[in-house]
Amino acid sequence: DAGVTQSPTHLIKTRGQHVTLRCSPISGHKSVSWYQQVLGQGPQFIFQYYEKEERGRGNFPDRFSARQFPNYSSELNVNALLLGDSALYLCASSLVAPGGTEAFFGQGTRLTVV
Amino acid sequence: GQNIDQPTEMTATEGAIVQINCTYQTSGFNGLFWYQQHAGEAPTFLSYNVLDGLEEKGRFSSFLSRSKGYSYLLLKELQMKDSASYLCAVRDDTNAGKSTFGDGTTLTVKP
Numbered sequence: 001d002a003g004v005t006q007s008p009t010h011l012i013k014t015r016g017q018h019v020t021l022r023c024s025p026i027s028g029h030k031s032v033s034w035y036q037q038v039l040g041q042g043p044q045f046i047f048q049y050y051e052k053e054e055r056g057r058g059n060f061p062d063r064f065s066a067r068q069f070p071n072y073s074s075e076l077n078v079n080a081l082l083l084g085d086s087a088l089y090l091c092a093s094s095l096v097a098p099g100g101t102e103a104f105f106g107q108g109t110r111l112t113v114v
Numbered sequence: 115g116q117n118i119d120q121p122t123e124m125t126a127t128e129g130a131i132v133q134i135n136c137t138y139q140t141s142g143f144n145g146l147f148w149y150q151q152h153a154g155e156a157p158t159f160l161s162y163n164v165l166d167g168l169e170e171k172g173r174f175s176s177f178l179s180r181s182k183g184y185s186y187l188l189l190k191e192l193q194m195k196d197s198a199s200y201l202c203a204v205r206d207d208t209n210a211g212k213s214t215f216g217d218g219t220t221l222t223v224k225p
Contacts, residue, residue, distance in 0.1 A: 033212065042118075042201050042215030043157070056212045090156060102147060103213070105156040 002027070004093050004106035012112045013081050021076040021109045025093030031055075032074040033103060034066055035090040043090055049074055078111075086113045116140045118216035120202050125222045126192055134187045134219045136202035147213060148176050148187045149201040157201055161187065189221075197223045 005024045013019050025032050031050045035043035045058040049068035068074045072093075078085055088110050092103035117139045126132040138146070145164040149157035163169055163178035163185060175188040189196055199218040206212040 035215075040217070042203070042217045045212045045214065048212055056206070058212070102159045102162055104159065105149075107156045 004091055004104050006091050006106035006109050008109060010110045015081055015113060017081050018079050021089050023091030023106060024073045026104055029093035029095055030072050031094045032068055033092045034076045037088040037090055081113045083113050086111060116214040118202055118204060118214060120216040120219045123220045128192055128194060128223055128225050130192050131190050134200050136185045136216060138183050138204050140204045140214060142206050143204060145205040146178055146185050147203040151199045151201055192223050194223050197221060
């Protein structure tokens with residue numbers, strides 16, 4: 001069975017540009033969460049979507065947005081990129097929310113902003 | 115606010131036992147997770163505690179005391195491949211898709 005898949009795996013962007021990251025959850029999982037992990041730190045929660053609706057938002061600026069599609073895949077969009085946005089972006093899927101089971105993480109997208 | 119503390123680094127010897135502690139102060143609680151993360155890879159699930167006590171899974175055990183805001187991950191019969199970062203995470207009680215993570219404990223296993 002396929003796990004959580006994210007694309008692309010690596011990306012280099014210039015300051016001010018826009019980026020779209022994609023995530024396909026495990027088949028049957030309806031909840032997708034996005035995390036940002038800066039080197040040396042733990043993942044920080046950005047968004048959670050369940051049944052195509054935003055169910056939670058972390059402390060990130062409005063430059064960050066996301067959506068979930070009818071097939072439960074998800075996109076994370078970041079506008080006006082800053083150097084500080086360089087990080088590993090992780091997508092996690094879980095079966096249900098709230099009160100669901102553990103989250104399974106994708107391999108992440110390594111974003112470098114230059 | 116949310117605050118999760120765990121040691122930054124630990125070193126142990128192959129074959130030994132190591133305990134990684136985690137203390138938390140969070141506004142809500144709906145379970146505590148431990149994840150293993152090798153360098154450059156995604157976190158992988160190790161254990162989940164929502165009630166007080168010890169959960170054992172092979173070489174790995176995890177303990178929770180909700181009244182003390184404390185958990186530990188116990189790794190037995192350490193192997194070289196156990197060298198990794200170990201992340202403690204608390205799940206929000208109103209949004210199961212949101213977890214607050216600690217910054218991780220980097221464990222180095224030496225021969």
